[in-house]
Amino acid sequence: MERQIAELIEKEAIREQIYNYCRALDRIDNELGYSVFAEDSKVDYGPTYKGDGRGFIDMMLNMHRTMVSTHHMMTNILIKFNEDMTRAASETYMYAGCKYKNKAGEASFVVEARCRDIDKWEKRDGKWVITERVVAGDNTFMLTPRYFDDYNNGRDTVKDPSYTFFEEL
Numbered sequence: 001m002e003r004q005i006a007e008l009i010e011k012e013a014i015r016e017q018i019y020n021y022c023r024a025l026d027r028i029d030n031e032l033g034y035s036v037f038a039e040d041s042k043v044d045y046g047p048t049y050k051g052d053g054r055g056f057i058d059m060m061l062n063m064h065r066t067m068v069s070t071h072h073m074m075t076n077i078l079i080k081f082n083e084d085m086t087r088a089a090s091e092t093y094m095y096a097g098c099k100y101k102n103k104a105g106e107a108s109f110v111v112e113a114r115c116r117d118i119d120k121w122e123k124r125d126g127k128w129v130i131t132e133r134v135v136a137g138d139n140t141f142m143l144t145p146r147y148f149d150d151y152n153n154g155r156d157t158v159k160d161p162s163y164t165f166f167e168e169l
Helices: 002-027 030-034 053-064 161-167
Strands: 037-044 067-081 087-101 107-124 127-143
Touching: 002 030, 002 053, 002 067, 002 087, 002 107, 002 127, 030 053, 037 053, 053 067, 053 127
Parallel strands: 037 127
Antiparallel strands: 067 087, 087 107, 107 127
16 A cells, blocks of 8 residues: 555656656746756657757757747656656557747747657656657648737746746745
8 A cells, every 4th residue: 555655646746747848848937947857867858859858959949939928738647656656658549739930930830749758757856757758640630710918827938927926935
């Protein structure tokens, strides 16, 4: 029973890091993104990027800064541990909607990416970090819908209300 409780606690810590990754992408928070990856991590994002985690965050957030908005969600998170729970592997289904601008700066199309983040994790200095990520691109497409204005959100240089709410605790 103790092992099962310990696994639940450690799984929640890894899930929190997965959610921090999404928050970093959508709020364009480089430092938060860096905190999810080990300094010596490797990332293989297929044709988009191959390199270390910090470089991956920089590349993704530089792309996101050119977009109107992004929205990342993670589901179906499967996590397994090694015997002493110092290493783990996870598979996470990712859905992202990225709203792109046209030359006039207006929303013009959305890329919907559905893929899986396949990660190796290590617990370093009491914190779970990704040491290796392979992204499996399963279903990505472009939409050109009618758009509505975004509201009550912050990205990059505009502070999102969620930061204030969390800081007030």
